[in-house]
Amino acid sequence: MTTLLGIETSCDETSAAVVQDGRTILSLVIASQADFHARYGGVFPEMASRMHIEAIHPVITQALEQAHGSLDEIDVIAVTRGPGLAGSLVVGMNAAKGLALGRGLPLIGVSHLEGHLYSLWLVEGAEQTQFPVMCLIVSGGHTELVLMTDHLHYRRLGGTIDDAAGEAFDKVGRMLGLPYPGGPYIEKAAREGNPAAFAFPRAWLEGAHDFSFSGLKTAVLRELKRQAPDSHPGEAAPPPNTPIADLAASFQAAAVEVLAVKTVAAARVHGATAIFMAGGVSANKALRAEMEKRAGDLPVRFPPLILCADNAAMIAAAGHWRFLAGHRDSLAMDVKPNWKLT
Ligand SMILES: Nc1ncnc2c1ncn2[C@@H]1O[C@H](COP(=O)(O)OP(=O)(O)OP(=O)(O)O)[C@@H](O)[C@H]1O
């Protein structure tokens, strides 16, 4: 049995977790700064870094306590190496190096994106996974279609050519006067709206496994300006009579349709045995439903809500598989803010 301490500080969540064998979560602590950054309408990098510095030790201590253990029970330290904000990544990295050095423990730098994928291995039944699996990573910074051919082996098929899906949700949320981050608020508003109220464009990008969301975002902006030419979407609250629910529902319908149709098509082309969705946007119930509808008899898996957003359990899970494969990093390891999965 191998017990890993995972540490994640790539963006605005300070998180630590103790995970056994990449499968069983003994503890998971997440200190989110989202409420702080909400006032800026996005993450304020310098403050994110400072807040990680304040939170990192209490969060790690709490994770060890909640696992009813101490560093004595930890065999391996796994930490997010990138991608993410450099000043944020460095805080988790330095904490991980300190613990590894002090305790003489192996240290493993993990890709945040690989972490999102391994959140699926913390779910019941994951052991039965047969490769290849079609993975859609949909988060605030990424929209990536990746064929996973084995543990730790990926083939990138495509991704967004402009905004990430989560970024589009957040920008449209801002235009509609919804709080930050817009994703969950759009989902909530959309429940009361008509998804067919506005025929927003779907960017199919025929022949490529790529996505584009900037045209959709601009279409929402144009509709808001058409309805209220003197309004300033994104800068000032929309006028009181704005059909927020219908706009949210129509935007969401366009975004999830493209994500689902293109992911299922790629899965069929590449003979995938299942579709795995991960990342913040995979929490979206409309996306989950649309993916399942389009996938038919192809199984679709997504993480439980707590594991969709940034968390250290997924980093420990990915770290476990890297550890098994013999991967070790030195104390000279540096963060990689622009690290690609493949
Ligand atoms: N229910 C939801 N519907 C749509 N989007 C959502 C929902 N819940 C969260 N999101 C979006 O998920 C994103 C955050 O996800 P996550 O924390 O995985 O991203 P990130 O870590 O900032 O980016 P990355 O993982 O690419 O580095 C935000 O854009 C947020 O709006």
Ligand SMILES: [Mg+2]
């Ligand atoms: Mg993330």
